[in-house]
Structures are given as structure tokens and as C-alpha cells.
């Protein structure tokens with residue numbers, strides 16, 4: 360698999376098979392991803408990987424603490440504006456169309472959202488930790504690391520879904536993992552093998568065209 364294939368085949372998988380991923384494979388993925396770039400080579404990231412009983416413990420922790428709250432670091436800015444508002448809305452509608460859950464069936468939509476807190480059935484969960492005092496640059500660099508994890512995983516046939524949903528239970532998770540006060544969990548990531556029979560995995564999200572996102576000057 361080349362880089363282009365990896366970028367284009369990585370999608371957010373939202374239904375996994377229970378088949379386990381050995382620790383050695385998760386280690387191998389992180390061993391590659393750690394070569395992601397970061398300003399000043401700070402490498403402002405830490406990962407907590409959970410499987411088996413540890414995975415089940417965080418799933419139970421989330422269930423006991425939901426709905427939770429996002430705290431001060433909102434996942435999206437308040438009153439999202441265009442074109443972002445429409446893009447977000449479209450993703451949700453496209454996803455629920457695949458799941459055949461109409462807008463009126465709020466209960467079923469919430470049930471699907473709640474699956475985030477079961478890693479969509481994936482056998483492995485990753486939590487990405489950053490120091491609270493880090494600036495916007497380091498948050499961006501953490502994102503590069505996360506994409507590197509996802510791309511390295513897909514090269515090995517392992518699918519993923521990044522999950523900022525876990526932000527809702529940041530505080531109990533931090534206590535569970537005995538994080539230092541200076542640290543926080545930014546995001547989760549489900550890792551596993553896609554259940555390709557599940558309609559939600561047929562979703563392919565839209566992207567803006569190059570001319571919408573780029574300007575070319577001086578060519």
C-alpha cells in the first residue's frame with residue numbers, strides 16, 4: 360500500500376468485528392507513528408492503549424458517567440458558521456441515512472452515538488494525552504501523530520475511528536488512568552477490523568474540491 364492508497368482508504372469505521380489485535384501489532388503501529396513531525400521535536404503526545412479487561416473497564420466507566428460534558432474545550436466552536444455548519448450537518452445526515460435512522464427517531468440516533476463509548480465494538484482503544492499548557496501548535500502536532508497512527512494501521516489492515524466523543528468523560532478517565540493534573544485526554548481512537556457487512560461502514564464522507572480549499576499563486 361502506498362501513501363496515497365493509505366490516505367484514501369482510511370475512513371472512520373463505526374462497526375468493528377470483535378477479533379483481537381495483539382499488543383505486538385499495536386506496538387508496531389505506534390513504533391512507526393512516533394516518527395510524526397512536531398515543532399521543536401517536542402513530541403507532545405502520550406498514548407494509553409486499552410484492550411481486554413482494561414477496555415471493558417473504560418467502557419463501563421463511560422456508561423456510568425454519561426452524558427458527561429465537554430468541559431472548557433468544546434469539540435466544535437459554538438454556533439458553527441458556514442461552510443462548516445453544513446458540512447457537519449451533511450455528515451450526520453449521510454451517516455443516519457446509511458443506518459436508516461430518520462431524524463424523528465432521536466432515540467435510535469442517540470443509541471448509535473452511544474456506541475462511541477463501546478469503541479464501536481473495536482477490541483482496542485487508544486487515548487491520546489496532551490499536557491494542558493501546550494499551545495495550538497502542539498495540538499496540531501498531536502493531530503499529525505494521530506493521522507500517522509491511522510495510516511500506519513490501515514497499511515497493516517487495521518481500521519480506526521478517531522473519537523473526540525470521549526471528551527465527554529475526560530475527567531473520570533483522567534482519574535481512572537491516574538493522569539497528572541497537568542495532563543488531559545484529547546481524543547480516543549477505536550482500532551480493529553471493520554465489520555464490512557454493517558451498512559454504516561459504507562459511508563464515504565464528502566470532501567471539498569482542491570479549488571475550494573487552495574489558492575495557487577505564482578505558478
Ligand SMILES: Cc1cc2nc3c(=O)[nH]c(=O)nc-3n(C[C@H](O)[C@H](O)[C@H](O)COP(=O)(O)O)c2cc1C
Nearest residue numbers: 369370371373450475520521522523524525546564
Ligand atoms: C479528531 C477527530 C475526532 C473525531 N471524533 C469522532 C467521534 O467521536 N465519533 C465519530 O463517530 N467520528 C469521529 N470523527 C470522525 C469524523 O467524523 C470523520 O473523520 C470525518 O467525518 C471524515 O470522514 P472519514 O474519517 O470517514 O474520512 C473524528 C475525527 C477526528 C479527526
